[in-house]
Amino acid sequence: MKIIILDDDKDVLLTAELILKSCFKEVVALTDPELMERHLTDGTCHVVLLDMNYTPGATSGVEGLRMLHNIRNWSPNTAIVVHTAWGEVPIAVKAMKEGAFDFIEKPWGKEKLLATCEAAAKHSQSVYELNRLKDQQEALKRDLVKKKGNILTVSPRMLKVMQSVRKVAVTDANVLILGENGTGKELIAREIFQLSARSDQPFITVDMATLPQTLIESELFGHVKGAFTDAREDRTGRFELASGGTLFLDEIGNLPMAMQSKLLAALQNRQIVKVGANRPVNIDIRLICATNMPLHEMVNHNEFRQDLLYRINTVEIIVPPLRERIEDLPLLLGYFVEKNKKKYLKNNLLLSEETINALKHYAWPGNVRELEHAAERAVIMCERKELQPDDFLPGRQNDSFTMPDRGSVLNVHETEKQLIEEAIRKCNGNLTRASKELGMGRTTLYRRLKTQNGMQ
16 A cells, blocks of 8 residues: 655654554655655555645645645545644645545644554545446446357357367366357357356456557556546556456457557566556456457468467367358247347247248358348348248349358368458459458458469
8 A cells, every 4th residue: 555645844754654654565755745746646546644734834724725636636546634733623624525534633643643544545445446346337337248048059060169168168268269250259258258167257348349549558458547638537447347257358350569568468467557557456357359360370470479379369269150050040040030029029920941941042241140130130121921031131132042062161261262252243342341241351351362362
């Protein structure tokens, strides 16, 4: 714990410093109020013992009240104890109305000083913990964990994935989940969390693809007030919010190289440093990462740190695309249709085997997410008693209900090439639109095209 003593009397400072060293790890004694801000802005000070007058002969307490107001702005969690002479007690009472924790009269006894400052320190820690819990609660509201439920699958490939999930879940090993967009990587991450020993602790998610690069460090590690232009108050980062539980970094492949080294240091040291602070904060997390980007290829192109890749993929889980687990389509489709029939009050709507079989012959480049959205749209738009293939994929039945034959499915590169060519043709050569259609980043699409051209 840290306490700052501000007083213009050096004898008072020396005495207080000697007494308070017995219960505070760090004691900072100041005679110059101009030095106060630099000692507060890192957010590590628990208590300030504040004199109300600094100028010789001053008795109004105006200086102390002004400093109290500043301290509350610089470090809201810090508890302020004012100490003043007996005749200035009304000033001390006014200071408490302005937000001071307590006051103590001079000359104070050793026991009284210790007891008051220790109580202030405990109050400061309680305020900090309360604010951390509020931030955690807000994060949990945004990242509400879904009720526990089994992932729907009958596919042999997906059943092997679930075997791996159950094995790794009971450990604290870092997990890297790879797969195309829409395959259910976050669902796998939540399943690992729900089966783990940390399931009663927070599950905090960060989507790296949606964060501006300038805010990534603040989002992950937090910041102190004044750390940058818009930092109007202290903020707890996602690492600290997840401490004791699980942190899920989605789309980890989008993390800039400059931040990769900071993430690596945090994972190695199990400590983070808030933006604008200089004191480390210990963290205890289980890390799960996911991406649709080829991290191993990115390492070869110096786009992703190899040492970070080793750190995050103690266990690597690859989620197959829907076209490679097409056995699951009837099960998933039935589930999504039934859910939306109840949602949109169309309980009499029928789904035939013929429609299911027809949909098996579509490539589903958006995977399970595309299937889910297609099912919702079909239920909403259908005006017949029975769902037809064109309800799910309107306008595509003439040229899109085709799957590569079983022989070519085994050739992943050929399948990928066909899907990319189809998307580019559909988007009239617009690669930005084609990348969105395929559910991959534009940079990734360029790299795949370059690789395919080199293979021809």
